[in-house]
Amino acid sequence: MPPYSLAIFDFDGTLADSFPWFCSVLNQTARRFGFREVAPNEIDELRALGPREIIARLRVPMWKMPAIALHMRRLSADSRDAVALFPGVEAMLAALTARNITLAIVSSNGEDTIRRALGPAAAHVSHFDCEASLWGKSAKFRAVLKRLDIDRRRAIAIGDEVRDIEAARRAGVASGVVTFGYNTGVSLRARGPDLVFDDYAELVAELTG
DSSP states (O other): OOSOSEEEEOOBTTTBOOHHHHHHHHHHHHHHHTOOOOOGGGHHHHTTSOHHHHHHHHTOOGGGHHHHHHHHHHHHHHHGGGSOBOTTHHHHHHHHHHTTOEEEEEOSSOHHHHHHHHGGGGGGOOEEEOOOOTTOHHHHHHHHHHHHTOOGGGEEEEESSHHHHHHHHHHTOEEEEESSSSSOHHHHHHTOOSEEESSHHHHHHHHHO
């Protein structure tokens, strides 16, 4: 039996290669909402930071965060084909469901945007809980567990950011991270997640036991 019966995936940076797109719209968003723009040579440094550190570094007014998140979701929805899945996503999801691992997606992005990007691969996902706030994923993880009636000890949440690790811990589920998304592998490993995946083959091997 696989060690986990439920895998909850993040979308941007975990299943979709959206970091280049995010960088392309960051400064126009900064001008719109009045926080500091980012120079190209700062990108790698920011990828090593957690969300609170980034917010402080860019001097983002906290009270504007909900409006900023909504703006980013709308930009993502309007971008349509600007963001592609990482190679191997559909095969990875299919391999997990073939081993009777239930799949869910919890994301800050919108469900329609995610379903469109996934295409046929969306058929492998049993549950979507989207439009999470910056620190709202843990509540959504608990909601997924309750809705699917799965013991938290048999669940793992997989993302690509420091905040994904923190959310998994608050929800009492195992944390897994991919090293090819928003935060760097070094910064993610420093937070001590339960599992670290450098590619999807490693992810499938670990989750299916």
